[in-house]
Amino acid sequence: MALWGGIEAGGTKFVCAVGTGPDDIRHEIRYPTGSPDETLATAVEFFKLRGPADAVGIASFGPIDPNPASSAYGHITTTPKEGWANVDFVGAVQSALDVPVGFDTDVNAAALGEWKWGAAQGLDTFLYLTVGTGIGGGGLANGKPMRGLLHPEMGHIALPRDPSVDPFEGVCPYHGDCLEGLASGPAIQARWGTPVEELLDEHPAWELEAHYLGAALASFICVLSPQRIVLGGGVMKHAPLIRAVRKETRARLNGYIQSPAILEEMERYIAAPALGDRSGVLGAIALAQGAAS
Amino acid sequence: MALWGGIEAGGTKFVCAVGTGPDDIRHEIRYPTGSPDETLATAVEFFKLRGPADAVGIASFGPIDPNPASSAYGHITTTPKEGWANVDFVGAVQSALDVPVGFDTDVNAAALGEWKWGAAQGLDTFLYLTVGTGIGGGGLANGKPMRGLLHPEMGHIALPRDPSVDPFEGVCPYHGDCLEGLASGPAIQARWGTPVEELLDEHPAWELEAHYLGAALASFICVLSPQRIVLGGGVMKHAPLIRAVRKETRARLNGYIQSPAILEEMERYIAAPALGDRSGVLGAIALAQGAAS
Numbered sequence: 001m002a003l004w005g006g007i008e009a010g011g012t013k014f015v016c017a018v019g020t021g022p023d024d025i026r027h028e029i030r031y032p033t034g035s036p037d038e039t040l041a042t043a044v045e046f047f048k049l050r051g052p053a054d055a056v057g058i059a060s061f062g063p064i065d066p067n068p069a070s071s072a073y074g075h076i077t078t079t080p081k082e083g084w085a086n087v088d089f090v091g092a093v094q095s096a097l098d099v100p101v102g103f104d105t106d107v108n109a110a111a112l113g114e115w116k117w118g119a120a121q122g123l124d125t126f127l128y129l130t131v132g133t134g135i136g137g138g139g140l141a142n143g144k145p146m147r148g149l150l151h152p153e154m155g156h157i158a159l160p161r162d163p164s165v166d167p168f169e170g171v172c173p174y175h176g177d178c179l180e181g182l183a184s185g186p187a188i189q190a191r192w193g194t195p196v197e198e199l200l201d202e203h204p205a206w207e208l209e210a211h212y213l214g215a216a217l218a219s220f221i222c223v224l225s226p227q228r229i230v231l232g233g234g235v236m237k238h239a240p241l242i243r244a245v246r247k248e249t250r251a252r253l254n255g256y257i258q259s260p261a262i263l264e265e266m267e268r269y270i271a272a273p274a275l276g277d278r279s280g281v282l283g284a285i286a287l288a289q290g291a292a293s
Numbered sequence: 294m295a296l297w298g299g300i301e302a303g304g305t306k307f308v309c310a311v312g313t314g315p316d317d318i319r320h321e322i323r324y325p326t327g328s329p330d331e332t333l334a335t336a337v338e339f340f341k342l343r344g345p346a347d348a349v350g351i352a353s354f355g356p357i358d359p360n361p362a363s364s365a366y367g368h369i370t371t372t373p374k375e376g377w378a379n380v381d382f383v384g385a386v387q388s389a390l391d392v393p394v395g396f397d398t399d400v401n402a403a404a405l406g407e408w409k410w411g412a413a414q415g416l417d418t419f420l421y422l423t424v425g426t427g428i429g430g431g432g433l434a435n436g437k438p439m440r441g442l443l444h445p446e447m448g449h450i451a452l453p454r455d456p457s458v459d460p461f462e463g464v465c466p467y468h469g470d471c472l473e474g475l476a477s478g479p480a481i482q483a484r485w486g487t488p489v490e491e492l493l494d495e496h497p498a499w500e501l502e503a504h505y506l507g508a509a510l511a512s513f514i515c516v517l518s519p520q521r522i523v524l525g526g527g528v529m530k531h532a533p534l535i536r537a538v539r540k541e542t543r544a545r546l547n548g549y550i551q552s553p554a555i556l557e558e559m560e561r562y563i564a565a566p567a568l569g570d571r572s573g574v575l576g577a578i579a580l581a582q583g584a585a586s
Contacts, residue, residue, distance in 0.1 A: 063551065078551040125434075125441035137516070141418075141434035141441075148418035148434075148518035149552050156549060157512040160453050160470075174549040177453075219450040223430070223516045225441035256449060256467040258356065258371040259442050 002292065005053030005099075006284030007043055008106065009060040009089070011081055011133070014039055015281045016046045018053050022117045022275060022282055026050070036087045044096040056093055057102040057287025059109030059280050062136075064089075066104050066151055074103050102287030106130075107138030107152075108145040109283030110232065110273070115140060116286045118274035119230045127226040128279070129154065130233035131213065135180040139226065155180035159215050166191075166208060183212040185235050196235055206241060213241075214248020217270065221249070221257060228261075232273040246270045295585065298346030298392075299577030300336055301399065302353040302382070304374055304426070307332055308574045309339045311346050315410050315568060315575055319343070329380045337389040349386055350395040350580025352402030352573050355429075357382075359397050359444055367396050395580030399423075399573055400431030400445075401438040403525065403566070405583075406576030408433060411567035412523050420519040421572070422447065423526035424506065428473040432519065448473035452508050459484075459501060476505040478528050489528055499534060506534075507541020510563065514542070514550060521554075525566040539563045 001020070008015040013032055019025035027050040033039055047053050063079065065072040074090025094101045104112070111128035114120040120128070124143040130136050137154030139146050146152050156178045161170075168191040170181030181187055185196050192205050199205050217229060231242055246266045253262065261269045273279045294313070301308040306325055312318035320343040326332055340346050356372065358365040367383025387394045397405070404421035407413040413421070417436040423429050430447030432439050439445050449471045454463075461484040463474030474480055478489045485498050492498050510522060524535055539559045546555065554562045566572045 141439070142437040144435040146434070146518070149514075149520050149554055150518050150550065152518050153515045153550065156515045156546075157450075158453050158508050158545065160451050174547045175545075215451050219512065220516060221442075222446045222449045223513060225439070225443050225445050227442050252451065252468075253449075254467045257443065257446065261442055 002054040002289075003051065004285045004288035004292075005047045005051060005056040006281045006288055007056065007058045007060075007093070008109070008280040008284050009033070009058060010106065010280075011061045011079075014043060016043050017281050017285065018047065018050050019285060021285065022278065028281070035083050036092075040089070040092050040096075044093065047097055051097075053097070053099060053288065055100040055102065055288040055292035056097060057109065057284040057289070057291060058089055058093065059104060059106045059284040059287065060089060062105050063150060063153070064103070064105060066108075066145075066147055074101070100288075100291040102284075102289075102291030104145055104287055105136070105138050105151050106280055107136045109138075109287055110279035111139040111230070111283065112145065112286045112290075113275055113279045113281075113283030114230050114273055117282060118279065119271045120228055123227045125224065125226055126228045126230065127220055127224060128230045128232065128273075129217075129220070131183065131185075131231065131235040132233035133185050135184050135233075137220070139224075141224070154216075154220065155184070157216060157219060159212055159219075179212065179216045183209055183216070183235075188235065196238070199238070201240060206238065206244065209235070210241060210244035210248045213245045214252050217245065217249040218252035221253065221262070228268070229270045230273050231270060232279055236272070242270065242272060295347040295582075296344065297578045297581035297585075298340045298344060298349040299574045299581060300349065300351045300353075300386070301402070301573040301577050302326070302351060303399065303573075304354045304372075307336060309336050310574050310578065311340065311343050312578060314578065315571065321574070328376050329385075333382070333385050333389075337386065340390055344390075346390070346392060346581065348393040348395065348581040348585035349390060350402065350577040350582070350584060351382055351386065352397060352399045352577040352580065353382060355398050356443060356446070357396070357398060359401075359438075359440060367394070393581075393584040395577075395582075395584030397438055397580055398429070398431050398444050400429040402431075402576030402580055403572035404432040404523070404576065405438065405579045406568055406572045406574075407523050407566055409579045410575060411572065412564045413521055416520045418517065418519055419521045419523065420513055420517060421523045421525065421566070422510075422513070424476065424478075424524065424528040425526035426478050428477050428526075430513070432517075434517070447509075447513065448477070450509060450512060452505055472505065472509045476502055476509070476528075481528070489531070492531070494533060499531065499537065502528070503534060503537030503541045506538045507545050510538065510542040511545035514546065514555070521561070522563045523566050524563060525572055529565070535563065535565060
């Protein structure tokens, strides 16, 4: 039976695993992201020691070039993360391990994991959104990973902000008060002076967070018409938040989208990831499986 | 050689045509949208007289149910337009003419027309946006018409609005100052008291219109990563507007999306429809062709 390798490549940590699915992860390591050379060498060594994997999937932080027809395919492209711009991620892994390599954004991969084993099974157009250090979205559109010119950058949509309610101007270096600028973990910490994990349940931060996420989700629904939205990431670990986001999303749509999924089944429509923290690395394993077939 | 029929069904007028493509429209009629019975009878009579068409495509105003697996497939669903809610559009045409019938939103059909014969040839993920009496978006995602839970309703995304610059609260009965509420033809007329077609080139309406459309397009780019955006509809007939929209879209993205298409080739990236006013009815003919195959 084939064995798959998965790399979840984040800006702060890497997770590598070998296995065949959620109930069969044979080995796993987690380590901080360092320079590209040493970080990729650790991954390669892990797969040599713990494999051999028949194929490896990479779920990468971005921006990346996921277009196989492009000369920069397989690269991380313009990231501000030191040393990582223009790194040929796929090339490095492929030449070291000599197996097929699958490659996509961390969020498209997480979506794929949820599609294969989690909260998005059977759907062909859905959204996976992660709300954490950054805000990113991916998913499937018409049964395939969302791509196009490059890949979605959903954290950077513009949102209404009423300065009399929220004078905070946002932390995005490009757009100030875009979604990520207003509602990512660092934005919450900068606005309130408290790290997200220390905010109490009754802190007004949560109501404002739900307000912005609800406005964003309503816009994503208008643009993509997803069959479901899976909401992951560190900020969503605050359990009451998803309920408040459902309410705000529905309030914002105001009955315009006449679908039972939105009008009656919001609990299922906006869902937590069934794979929890493991959507990403399991998605990478799903990418490996796809690359081998 | 096969002959195709197309119906472009708008809230104010219907266009029916038979032909095989942009250079071969054999017959065409345009008439105001009345009650469903008389309006569809006129279409059916036209195809009986001027056909027979081997298949008919319907490019319809919405919301519609475009999902062939649904019990309401082929219906216009919840429109406020009197008499038209829950009309079985496909059923009526199919039973009267006994040919295959294709069915999609007016904007998905227009996108299909532009893909087949116009400004979106060769692309598999792109956006067609119409700015007129309403604002609607469609297109292809991964090579197929954009669908999902229902179909996109892109005119209803939320946008930032600074009341000190634009105190106008919008005309959307559901959302007030969503994109359609702020930037559709009726919104422009309500804000300035002048119909769009009478606004002079130097009127401040155009700068504000470009501002909102640019913000919307930047968000669409972040969500969909389209390979191109085709901008049609009555409001876009004001020739200088598209140039201003390109500028505002680029300003809003602020260099974040590092693609030559956006950074260097904006003239091509945000394009006028190559089929002009005929994207819709030609798209309907393309739908007919698809339904027959």
